[in-house]
Amino acid sequence: MATRIEPASQGGQNQEGEPVQETTILSPQLPESAQTDPVNVSASQDEVSPPGTNSIPAVEKVYRHTCWVRIGHWLNVVCLFILIMSGLQIFNAHPALYWGDRSDRDRPLFSIRAVKTEDGAVKGVTTIMGHPFDTTGVLGYSDHSVRAFPAWATIPSAKWLAMGRQWHLFFAWFFVINGLLYAAYAMLSRHVTKDLVPTGQDLKGIGQSIRDHLQLKYPTGAEATRYNVLQKFAYLGVLFVLAPVIVLTGLTMSPTIDTAFPWLLTMFGGRQGARTIHFIACFSFVGFIVIHVFQIMLTGFFNNIRSMVTGWFVVKHEGASHET
Amino acid sequence: MKHERAMLRRQFLKGTLGAASLVALTGCDNLTQSSWFPSILNKTEQLTERVQRALTPTNALAKEYRDADISKVFPANGNTDPGTEDYAGHLAKNFSEWAVEIGGLVQAPMSWSLAALKELPSRAQITRHDCVEGWSAIGKWTGVPLGDLMRQVQPLPNAKFAVFHCADVDDEGVAYYESMALADCYHPQTILAYELNGYPLDVPHGAPLRLRFERQLGYKHAKYVRMIELVETLAGIGDGRGGYWEDQGYEWYAGI
Numbered sequence: 001m002a003t004r005i006e007p008a009s010q011g012g013q014n015q016e017g018e019p020v021q022e023t024t025i026l027s028p029q030l031p032e033s034a035q036t037d038p039v040n041v042s043a044s045q046d047e048v049s050p051p052g053t054n055s056i057p058a059v060e061k062v063y064r065h066t067c068w069v070r071i072g073h074w075l076n077v078v079c080l081f082i083l084i085m086s087g088l089q090i091f092n093a094h095p096a097l098y099w100g101d102r103s104d105r106d107r108p109l110f111s112i113r114a115v116k117t118e119d120g121a122v123k124g125v126t127t128i129m130g131h132p133f134d135t136t137g138v139l140g141y142s143d144h145s146v147r148a149f150p151a152w153a154t155i156p157s158a159k160w161l162a163m164g165r166q167w168h169l170f171f172a173w174f175f176v177i178n179g180l181l182y183a184a185y186a187m188l189s190r191h192v193t194k195d196l197v198p199t200g201q202d203l204k205g206i207g208q209s210i211r212d213h214l215q216l217k218y219p220t221g222a223e224a225t226r227y228n229v230l231q232k233f234a235y236l237g238v239l240f241v242l243a244p245v246i247v248l249t250g251l252t253m254s255p256t257i258d259t260a261f262p263w264l265l266t267m268f269g270g271r272q273g274a275r276t277i278h279f280i281a282c283f284s285f286v287g288f289i290v291i292h293v294f295q296i297m298l299t300g301f302f303n304n305i306r307s308m309v310t311g312w313f314v315v316k317h318e319g320a321s322h323e324t
Numbered sequence: 325m326k327h328e329r330a331m332l333r334r335q336f337l338k339g340t341l342g343a344a345s346l347v348a349l350t351g352c353d354n355l356t357q358s359s360w361f362p363s364i365l366n367k368t369e370q371l372t373e374r375v376q377r378a379l380t381p382t383n384a385l386a387k388e389y390r391d392a393d394i395s396k397v398f399p400a401n402g403n404t405d406p407g408t409e410d411y412a413g414h415l416a417k418n419f420s421e422w423a424v425e426i427g428g429l430v431q432a433p434m435s436w437s438l439a440a441l442k443e444l445p446s447r448a449q450i451t452r453h454d455c456v457e458g459w460s461a462i463g464k465w466t467g468v469p470l471g472d473l474m475r476q477v478q479p480l481p482n483a484k485f486a487v488f489h490c491a492d493v494d495d496e497g498v499a500y501y502e503s504m505a506l507a508d509c510y511h512p513q514t515i516l517a518y519e520l521n522g523y524p525l526d527v528p529h530g531a532p533l534r535l536r537f538e539r540q541l542g543y544k545h546a547k548y549v550r551m552i553e554l555v556e557t558l559a560g561i562g563d564g565r566g567g568y569w570e571d572q573g574y575e576w577y578a579g580i
Contacts, residue, residue, distance in 0.1 A: 085352075094457040101389070101452055101460060102452070102460055102461060102462050103459040104395065105397070155349070155356075156352065156353050157349065157353055160356075161456065161457065162572060163356055163362070163573060166362060166365040166575075167352070169369075169575075169580065173372075251580070253454070253580065254376070255452070255538070255539050255540060255541065255579065256376045256380055256539045257580065258386065258387060259384040259385060259386050259387070260380040260381070265387060271452065271454060272459075272460055297337055
């Protein structure tokens with residue numbers, strides 16, 4: 001991240017999209033004094049001062065994401081979109097979760113069912129650890145059909161386990177290969193140690209970072225070009241905990257893989273335990289994606305999207321216009 | 325003014341994301357229905373098979389459990405009664421005239437009555453049955469190792485698959501069949517089972533004889549087995565994909 005900076009007002013990019021001149025190398029170890037104060041995003045919209053009044057260029061373009069990170073990111077978007085929705089299709093074939101190696105159907109940890117009420121209507125009921133919730137319309141019964149997850153949440157939309165499995169297992173390979181390549185790249189290029197591992201200063205500022213996040217206050221200026229401490233933990237958690245767990249629990253559901261690596265069953269609480277963890281990990285991904293997209297919207301949707309498409313992220317310094 | 329713009333922008337973003345996911349979903353459904361895309365998806369089955377076979381030692385055993393682990397209820401799926409007159413006749417006679425034959429590409433085709441099979445050395449195993457739907461059940465299966473029978477009939481060198489012809493037909497009259505690689509027939513836990521949890525197999529679980537293919541998913545474990553045919557290719561049998569469920573889009577290699 002943050003490897004090259006150029007003033008956008010002077011010349012900008014040449015035809016090839018490469019920086020014309022490299023003015024500064026922005027490192028995460030920038031001294032405190034050089035950083036701008038975090039300014040509330042909406043407040044900065046009000047102050048429109050003419051560019052060029054500051055000593056630093058008002059708007060800078062920063063080369064934020066390398067090509068490999070960008071490709072990996074978008075492949076991952078496609079994979080996760082399909083894996084989650086085809087996974088829900090597969091879940092619909094037996095919409096209940098258990099612990100251990102057996103599924104004792106009278107004792108699920110979690111289930112989504114349809115039940116007939118006394119007046120003949122059908123209700124969707126989701127039961128979590130024995131507590132039933134009425135989820136008619138979404139879970140259990142939706143669009144006049146009995147199905148755990150609704151048609152708009154599954155691939156294919158119709159009830160079709162065989163096809164759901166084909167989508168799932170195909171994109172699972174891409175997800176794994178893409179993830180391994182990304183992990184190898186991130187380690188070798190020191191993306192992990194440089195950009196993702198929190199520094200001592202990060203850890204000291206964790207309280208402030210939590211307060212800022214709760215108030216939806218986001219860093220601007222130079223600070224915005226590096227990941228904040230909560231962001232770092234989120235990315236590291238997804239990369240080194242969530243992704244490996246979802247792949248390994250997926251493999252634990254394979255009877256062949258279980259004979260080759262029996263310790264997987266022990267590690268994840270049996271085949272049904274692995275299925276439960278796989279499901280929880282799936283919704284952890286969903287939670288991550290929701291927060292991730294929400295943060296992207298709050299911190300400048302188009303600027304963020306552009307930086308993940310072209311690599312270039314626009315940084316505004318104090319007094320700069322918010323519009324990009 | 326500023327507020328309105330922010331609201332408009334938010335609505336635009338929501339609309340864009342909503343529309344994008346709708347387009348993506350419709351796109352996925354269109355791809356599913358297309359003639360070419362499923363065959364691309366299907367390609368990973370071979371990759372999965374190759375990788376899994378490379379990772380798994382040929383004779384690695386599926387986990388065997390204790391008596392205490394056995395499921396109180398072992399669900400029966402798929403066809404739970406062949407429902408034919410012929411089968412009903414065998415059931416009425418307690419399968420005393422049931423015989424299983426191994427033929428096709430073998431040197432010495434043979435046939436065994438149920439009683440003859442029970443005379444042969446048997447294997448009992450408490451294993452986990454993993455259904456493609458996602459559930460698992462644990463049961464104790466007793467039967468004859470299929471490898472023992474194969475050694476008696478002596479497969480010819482060009483025999484590649486064992487096809488299991490079963491007595492059950494579905495509601496539309498389609499006969500159930502399954503197939504496995506000949507090499508998998510020799511796995512120590514691959515047995516023709518005649519008992520579940522110490523009792524002769526009941527009709528829902530495949531009486532009088534069913535396959536146990538412990539390292540693959542439940543639909544590979546053919547029930548009501550009548551005849552085992554050794555072949556070089558699966559083409560020309562059923563729809564040519566190697567099994568009743570395979571013909572409906574499920575993987576032939578059901579290791580995951």
